[in-house]
Amino acid sequence: MDFLDVPTVLQVSALFNVVAALAWLGLAQVFRIAPRASRLMAAGHLLRFATHGCADCMADWPDVLRQGVPELGLLGSMLLLVMALRRMLRSRQRPHDLQWLGTLGALGIGAGLASGSGLAPQLAGTISTSALALLAVREVARGLGPQRSRLIALGMTAPFVGLALLGLGHTAELLFTPGWEDHVRLGVLPTPQRAVLWFVVTATITLNLIALMIWRLIARIEHLTHRDPLTGALNRRAFERALTDAQAQLQRGRGFALAIMDIDHFKRVNDGHGHAAGDAALQHCVRVWQRHLRAVDRLGRLGGEEFCVLMPLAQPGDLAGAATVAERLRVQLAAEPLEWKGQPLTLTCSVGVALPSEGDPHGEVGLVRADAELYRAKAEGRNRVCVATPLTADPVS
Structure with missing residues (x-):
């Protein structure tokens, strides 16, 4: 890489950190996309720029500052990055591990500076950074989980793995390469290859995290498109689409049941306690x-206080099993009152259950029959489950 000189690479890296910080601030302040995570990323880039953006500026500094500031800056920027990553992935991990790693890293750097060693501060900072990079790999692997393909997960974790490997390689150099302490004391610049590699890895991490934010934005848009904004259940259009898909699978022996639920005396709740209640x-x-539905069950809000559950069945005509699930939902709702302004507010529901009908591409027959059973449950006194008798055209077990 004779065509590259290290000062130019370092200047490009500094410029990239400034631009990245502005981009993250724009995401936080203008677009309001994960503002806390975006601010943490912006702070990390600005800290990186402030402590690594001008090697010449530090040339006349005392050795203790010239050696300590870059290491503490790198450690701080990595801590901010992992904190931001956890917010992006909605991790519930408590920050104790970051506190320990940050504290031990800072103490190691400080002890190295106090000892007068040229290697010890850099060694402590490099080991801490590598540990944080490995921690980031774990966070990405856990956070993405089954939501993304293995290829995407690999692409997201690869730059963090690369950063950890670079850190471990540099640790080996510090420990086993003769004369390295003189390089540190004299402030010798890294080789062009090393400078470019570090820049590529760190820039890739930033670009990957921006891609993660875009994925989060798309997921949020999809959620708003398919979900009822108040309850988070599927909206009517999304539920009807799921019902149409289920009807298409009915011909292949993949049966399901419908349970329409209506909250009893809901108007009394609004009139007696207000619309907020x-x-x-x-x-x-x-x-x-x-809480009492399976992951494969689809709960949708049809309108007002009326909801519907689409329940895939192991046996296509298992109406008794569907009725059991509906009864469990009714019982659990009655058993768990809503706490409203310090007072328990008991809620109950009436439920109508029916099997679908073949030759009904949009599931309208099943919905009408379940709705009829819902009205029968209300007529018979509410807070009960009524089940439709299977039609001869319905699949039977």
Whole structure:
């Protein structure tokens, strides 16, 4: 790489950190995309620029500052990066591990500076940075999980793995290469290859995290498109699409059942406690039901206080199994009152259950029959489950 000189690479890296910081601030302040995570990323880039952006500026500094500031800056920027990454991935991991790594790294750098060693501060900073990079690999692997393909997960973790390997390689150099302490004391610049490699890895990490933010934005848009904004259940259009898909699978022996649920005396909640209580009641019902549904079950809000569950069945005509699930949802809702302004507010629901009909591409027959059973449940006194008798055209077990 004779065509490259290290000062130019370092200047490009400094410029990249400034531009990246501005980009993250734009995401936080203008677009309001994960503002806390974006601000942490911006702070990390600015810290990196402030402590590594001008090697010549530090030429006349005392050795203790010239050696310590870059190492502490690198450690701080990595801590900010992992904190931001956890916010992006909505990790529930407590920050104790970051606190320990940051504290031990800073103490190691400080002890190395106090000892007068040229290698010890850099060694402590490099080991800490490598540990944080490996921690970031774990966070990405856990955070993406089954939501993304293995190829995407590999692409997201690769630059963090590369950063950890670079750190471990540099650790080996510090420990086993003769004369390296003189390089550190004299402030000898890295080779062009090393400078370019570090820049590529760190820039790739930033670009990957921006891609992660875009993925999060797309997921948020999809959520708003398919979900009821108040309760988080599927909206009517999304539920009807899921019902159409389920009807298409019916011909292949993949049966399902429909359970339409209506909150009893919901108007009394609104009239007696206000619309805020009504909204809280709807949200409470969905939370209770979701806890007692399987991942494959689809809960949708049809409108007002009326909801519907699409339940795939192991046996196409298992109406008794579907009725059991509906009964469990009814019982659990009655058993878990809504706490409203310090007072328990008991909610109940009426449920109508029906199997779908073949030759009904949009599932309208199944919905009408389940709805009829819902009205029968209300007529018979509410807070109960009524089940439709299977049609002769319905699949039977």
